[in-house]
Amino acid sequence: xxxxxxxxxxxxxxxxxxxxxxxxxxxxxxxxxxxxxxxxxxxxxxxxxxxxxxxxxxxxxxxxxxxxxxxxxxxxxxxxxxxxxxxxxxxxxxxxxxxxxxxxxxxxxxxxxxxxxxxxxxxxxxxxxxxxxxxxxxxxxxxxxxxxxxxxxxxxxxxxxxxxxxxxxxxxxxxxxxxxxxxxxxxxxxxxxxxxxxxxxxxxxxxxxxxxxxxxxxxxxxxxxxxxxxxxxxxxxxxxxxxxxxxxxxxxxxxxxxxxxxxxxxxxxxxxxxxxxxxxxxxxxxxxxxxxxxxxxxxxxxxxxxxxxxxxxxxxxxxxxxxxxxxxxxxxxxxxxxxxxxxxxxxxxxxxxxxxxxxxxxxxxxxxxxxxxxxxxxxxxxxxxxxxxxxxxxxxxxxxxxxxxxxxxxxxxxxxxxxxxxxxxxxxxxxxxxxxxxxxxxxxxxxxxxxxxxxxxxxxxxxxxxxxxxxxxxxxxxxxxxxxxxxxxxxxxxxxxxxxxxxxxxxxxxxxxxxxxxxxxxxxxxxxxxxxxxxxxxxxxxxxxxxxxxxxxxxxxxxxxxxxxxxxxxxxxxxxxxxxxxxxxxxxxxxxxxxxxxxxxxxxxxxxxxxxxxxxx
Amino acid sequence: xxxxxxxxxxxxxxxxxxxxxxxxxxxxxxxxxxxxxxxxxxxxxxxxxxxxxxxxxxxxxxxxxxxxxxxxxxxxxxxxxxxxxxxxxxxxxxxxxxxxxxxxxxxxxxxxxxxxxxxxxxxxxxxxxxxxxxxxxxxxxxxxxxxxxxxxxxxxxxxxxxxxxxxxxxxxxxxxxxxx
Numbered sequence: 001x002x003x004x005x006x007x008x009x010x011x012x013x014x015x016x017x018x019x020x021x022x023x024x025x026x027x028x029x030x031x032x033x034x035x036x037x038x039x040x041x042x043x044x045x046x047x048x049x050x051x052x053x054x055x056x057x058x059x060x061x062x063x064x065x066x067x068x069x070x071x072x073x074x075x076x077x078x079x080x081x082x083x084x085x086x087x088x089x090x091x092x093x094x095x096x097x098x099x100x101x102x103x104x105x106x107x108x109x110x111x112x113x114x115x116x117x118x119x120x121x122x123x124x125x126x127x128x129x130x131x132x133x134x135x136x137x138x139x140x141x142x143x144x145x146x147x148x149x150x151x152x153x154x155x156x157x158x159x160x161x162x163x164x165x166x167x168x169x170x171x172x173x174x175x176x177x178x179x180x181x182x183x184x185x186x187x188x189x190x191x192x193x194x195x196x197x198x199x200x201x202x203x204x205x206x207x208x209x210x211x212x213x214x215x216x217x218x219x220x221x222x223x224x225x226x227x228x229x230x231x232x233x234x235x236x237x238x239x240x241x242x243x244x245x246x247x248x249x250x251x252x253x254x255x256x257x258x259x260x261x262x263x264x265x266x267x268x269x270x271x272x273x274x275x276x277x278x279x280x281x282x283x284x285x286x287x288x289x290x291x292x293x294x295x296x297x298x299x300x301x302x303x304x305x306x307x308x309x310x311x312x313x314x315x316x317x318x319x320x321x322x323x324x325x326x327x328x329x330x331x332x333x334x335x336x337x338x339x340x341x342x343x344x345x346x347x348x349x350x351x352x353x354x355x356x357x358x359x360x361x362x363x364x365x366x367x368x369x370x371x372x373x374x375x376x377x378x379x380x381x382x383x384x385x386x387x388x389x390x391x392x393x394x395x396x397x398x399x400x401x402x403x404x405x406x407x408x409x410x411x412x413x414x415x416x417x418x419x420x421x422x423x424x425x426x427x428x429x430x431x432x433x434x435x436x437x438x439x440x441x442x443x444x445x446x447x448x449x450x451x452x453x454x455x456x457x458x459x460x461x462x463x464x465x466x467x468x469x470x471x472x473x474x475x476x477x478x479x480x481x482x483x484x485x486x487x488x489x490x491x492x493x494x495x496x497x498x499x500x501x502x503x504x505x506x507x508x509x510x511x512x513x514x515x516x517x518x519x520x521x522x523x524x525x526x527x528x529x530x531x532x533x534x535x536x537x538x539x540x541x542x543x544x545x546x547x548x549x550x551x552x553x554x555x556x557x558x559x560x561x562x563x564x565x566x567x568x569x570x571x572x573x574x575x576x577x578x579x580x581x582x583x584x585x586x587x588x589x590x591x592x593x594x595x596x597x598x599x600x601x602x603x604x605x606x607x608x609x610x611x612x613x614x615x616x617x
Numbered sequence: 618x619x620x621x622x623x624x625x626x627x628x629x630x631x632x633x634x635x636x637x638x639x640x641x642x643x644x645x646x647x648x649x650x651x652x653x654x655x656x657x658x659x660x661x662x663x664x665x666x667x668x669x670x671x672x673x674x675x676x677x678x679x680x681x682x683x684x685x686x687x688x689x690x691x692x693x694x695x696x697x698x699x700x701x702x703x704x705x706x707x708x709x710x711x712x713x714x715x716x717x718x719x720x721x722x723x724x725x726x727x728x729x730x731x732x733x734x735x736x737x738x739x740x741x742x743x744x745x746x747x748x749x750x751x752x753x754x755x756x757x758x759x760x761x762x763x764x765x766x767x768x769x770x771x772x773x774x775x776x777x778x779x780x781x782x783x784x785x786x787x788x789x790x791x792x793x794x795x796x797x
Binding site: 585591606 | 651717719721724748749751753754757759
């Protein structure tokens, strides 16, 4: 049995775990992340994909609201390729009245969220699909985030800063020295660390139990529907007390509507299926906000589990998760349960994952007696570049790279964001450690963020200017012939990491038409993310996530991936697993156009795979 | 326009039925929604291309790119059908060969399945959760959904058997094909 020693072991590769691995690695800790499946296999990959502005929490939970707006502005800067700055609306239907709107705007102002009342006419011009009978609208800085990529880039950066990530290995037990946790055990190996952090979402309860601590958690199921195109280009919220089925988020080529919130047994968490009642309910409510949803094709349904935590015993009996706090919960099990060496970070939300990681890492550092400051809010993630009007620095960086000069010494990587620059000028810390990262120099300071982060004046006006359309950058890059047109979608997803993809020859061939995934992007993801099969590849590229749900592309994709992994015999297995996984999401909404697609998928693949024609070939 | 037989749907089942009727010496018209089908020399036997090539040789009228929208009835007898391109087609006998869901021979909503051209009665499980099997590779109940027919393949309209309309092909539901 091998033995390895780390400063910190993080159990769970979701949004929080990957953010934390990066934070720990940046602070110089010897870090290991263990995930039983692929990254984002749990709730981190089964959520709304909404980067909250905080407006939704402003009335009920001002603390969460403040956390959200700060993190929202940070992520738009450090993970620009993962975020689409769509903006959002809170619309008031006639039956909702306008009382909540007034309260919302007031509370948003208090929390530092730029929420502005606009006329219903203006709202309809921004999003023509919304109910024309709305009586009011508020514009907020909500955005759409690709949760898979967000974790990917955090993991990527963690690894580039020395962290180890082990995927597809479950922690089977904890290694103890008396009461203290001193490491974890997987089926074959033991890993030792001074601190073990559980960041496993709803599965944290079970792990904590295993380690001799107790957390009172309850799983809250959230079901969502995926509609076949972008019904609007803004996030649409219903302007009322947060409740079920009141948010639509445009994401890549689709829109996601949800959610529900029902307490479910722990046994269901590993395999959740959306019920007929949930679909009927979501659709009934959705049509009130966006009438066209009634006739828009629903391509699939999925569900995730919120890890809600009962801080006091009363709330655990609540069947409805809406009233439970969505706040960040950091548990020091040494103090709480007398289990030294163990920490749990849970609760919170996707938007605040970085902050959760920061808080947990602070505690880890305190325990280890290490004095290292958090820099995750300032250093851009791999692929992120600031989408400013001037991208001259970016392009000259490209030029430098192409000509083979020392890229890291040019403007290519050494420029700092305004946030970073601020830090440097205040006399702290080493220079930006992401030397290979093209960051466009910000002409104007992003005043909104600085002010919000420093906690002085809260304004978000600057942030809006910071995110220009990725397309203009894409067009310029294509002009430069650095990235062909086929790579535009990859650029949208992976940002400047796209420069590492080889679009020569077959690299520029489109494999998945819906999401414009190229052969080059697949090769890149296989190399960087340790892809095992098509389902893994989907998380990193969105392959097969568009309207056809893979029925057109998976044969090509499976063969390509099998060759890429040097296991050509596996192509058939990849297809079977992928089809089964897509089927799971399609069946709850299998009528109309989705039933047509299902019949097509069946007639195309069931015979082909059943008879093993592929392997014969 | 008057024919002995009008075949609604130019897929493989429709073409096969049209050939069989034409071989009996009857005048036949096939209405096929597909525009891309080319009546050129077939590359392989049994393909739709082969069907169309043969149909043309047999003197069958093939209306490509047209769709039958509805029909008018005299009791249980279908008199004529109307196409998207504005044609009225009369016939002694009609053959419904519009296929299943993919080809829109059947249309499903959240809680019902209907046949959109003539309003033929459809047999389907009321609960949509029973339309599919959770295993992709298992036989799917929706592949068994089809129009209700008499023993010799005549469709029903609101519970009454139609005198002169038969259904062939996938619209019959899995495994049940028109008796030849």
